[in-house]
Amino acid sequence: MSKPLKQIHLAAHFPGVNNTTVWSDPQAGSHIEFSSFVHFAQTAERAKFDFLFLAEGLRLREQGGKIYDLDVVGRPDTFTVLAALAAVTDHLGLTGTINSTFNEPYEVARQFASLDHLSGGRSAWNVVTSWDAFTGENFRRGGFLPQDERYSRAKEFLATTQELFDSWRGDEIVADQATGVFLRDAKAGAFVHQGQHFDIQGQFNVPRSPQGRPVIFQAGDSDEGREFAASSADAIFSRYAALEEGQAFYTDVKNRLAKYGRRHDQLLILPAASFALGDTDAEAEELAREVRRQQVSGATAIKHLEFVWNRDLSSYDPEGPLPDIDPDVSENHISKGRAQVRMYRDPLATAREWRELAAANNWSIRDLVINTGNRQTFVGSPQTVAKTINEYVQADASDGFILVPHITPGGLDVFADKVVPLLQEQGVFRTDYEGPTLRDHLGLAHPDEAPEQRVAS
Structure with missing residues (x-):
């Protein structure tokens, strides 16, 4: 007997400030003006996506003492944008990245509980950490937290916010016998938390929200991050969108759930995925090549190489050969606030590998960056892309994808119009929303209806 088809989960990442976006395209618009967010969100909702996702940047990134080119127009505040989008959407989930290293549990819990009320139960929190002292300089605790303690703080941070969300559970309304006025039980909202990182008490001033608690996302790929997700998250973002890598990640994380008393369906795994669509597979391949060249200008190629070399390479020709000098492996890095710095753990080994690739393929610096950078996850006609996405999900490489x-803001339109209907025809994606909350979209139980899945503080 064949197992039933899994239903695919789809979400959309507003591309804004990242290396995926092609700003030179005439169709590219603002990532600050609210109209861009409205267009993107309403497209995702029209396609019946689960949620929209906004990343967060707490400081403008720098390289060689200058603001990185993608950051020059700034980054809007996550909560402000999501709250505004709640007013122009009816069903779409609203997911935001909020850092647990530079915030306080009471403030974050209050903001997410408020967003959940404003949106009718559609909020979600992507819990992230930061060891980056450069970013921390913006905060009063700038860079104070050692890297090995960041997950300890994050676990206690999340546990504390859950205590705040749950502090309104079981509240009662009682009538004063003398006046007839209805009053809330004084215990509603009361909390006390004493731990390594937080020692707080009082009364939480936002009543229990439609979802009970916002949906919790986590994005760490380290062993600590995977354990954190298995113990306490509702979904985990994955960077493994290829089939075999995705299956390995999926199996590893799902197998960690049992030790926390959780079932496989209580944690969704959702990789980020880019795409290039054409009327034919050949047309899509040509578009994908053109997009990759647009994403990597000559200046961008040099900046990318500087991540690894940790040197000023502005005198090099991006259409010429790689530098013959070795990377500088000192602790003082040329690039500040960029995730790519942490991706290359061994710059000398990376440089050797890249020189070999460039020599074997006669690649210039720009050619190398184009060919070793992230390629589109799904390339092909709408039929090919729909078929591939479904195959990956049914093969347990993921539970769905977050499309970038x-x-x-219009890049999602073609996927919504041409790929989603094909998935719906296959019976693996909804034709309408079945409930009002994000938990309904994701198939997750309300916290009051399921056993507690808490992280111990």
């Missing part, structure tokens, strides 16, 4: 188009 290369154009802001």
Whole structure:
């Protein structure tokens, strides 16, 4: 007997400030003006997506003492944008990245509980950490937290916010016998938390929200991050969108759930995925090549190489050969606040590998960056892309995908119009929303209806 088809989960990442976006395209628009967010969100909702996702940047990134080119127009505040989008959407989930290293549990819990009320139960929190002292300089605790303690704080941070969300559970309304006025039980909202990182008490002033608690996402790929997700998250973002890598990640994380008393369906795994669509597979391949060249200008190629070399390479020709000098492996890095710095753990080994690739393929610096950078996850006609996405999900490489188009804000339109209907025809994606909350979209139980899945503080 064949197992039933899994239903695919789809979400959309507003591309804004990242290396995916092609700002040189005439269709590219602002990632600050609210109209861009409205267009993107309403497209995702029209396609019946589960949620929209906004990343967060707490400081403008720098390289060689200058603001990185993608950051020059700034980054809007996550909560402000999501709250505004709640007013122009009816069903779409609203997911935001909020850092647990530079915030306080009471403030974050209050903001997410408020967003959940404003949206009718559609909020979600992507819990992230930061060891980056450069970013921390913006905060009063700038860079104070050692890297090995960041997950300890994050676990206690999440546990504390859950205590705040749950502090309104079981509240009662009682009538004063003398006046007839209805009053809330004084215990509603009361909390006390004493731990390594937080020692707080009082009364939480936002009543229990439609979802009970916002949906919790986590994005760490380290062993600590995977354990954190298995113990306490409702979904985990994955960077493994290829079939075999995705299956290995999926199996590893799902197998960690049992030790926390959780079932496989209580944690969704959702990789980020870019795409290039054409009327034919050949047309899509040509578009994908063109997009990759647009994403990597000559200046961008040099900046990318500087991540690894940790040197000023502005005198090098991006259409010429790689530098013959070795990377500088000192602790003082040329790039500040960029995730790519942490991706290359062994710069000398990376440089050797890249020189060999460039020599074997006669690649210039720009050619190398184009060919070793992230390629589109799904390339092909709508039929090919729909078929591939379904195959990956049914093969347990993921539970769905968070789509990252290369154009802001209209890049999602073609996927919504041409791929989603094919998935719906296959019976693996909804034709309408079945409930009002994000938990309904994701198939997750309300916290009051399921056993507690808490992280011990």
